[in-house]
Amino acid sequence: MPKMKTNRGAAKRFKKLGGGKIKAHSAFTSHILTSKTTKRKRNLRKGKILTSGDAKRAQVLMPY
Numbered sequence: 001m002p003k004m005k006t007n008r009g010a011a012k013r014f015k016k017l018g019g020g021k022i023k024a025h026s027a028f029t030s031h032i033l034t035s036k037t038t039k040r041k042r043n044l045r046k047g048k049i050l051t052s053g054d055a056k057r058a059q060v061l062m063p064y
Contacts, residue, residue, distance in 0.1 A: 026043075
């Protein structure tokens with residue numbers, strides 16, 4: 001049976017952590033930043049852990 005391929009788009013957006021969780025960057029950080037508060041922009045800089053439903057979908061795209 002052939003190897004499964006990793007979805008390269010997903011591989012660039014998500015990272016698997018040691019415990020099996022998946023980390024992603026925050027959205028809403030590219031433009032129209034003047035209407036967002038400083039606190040909100042600062043918190044958007046941090047990476048986020050995907051929720052269980054989203055993590056399952058990302059897991060399918062990245063089998064390795």
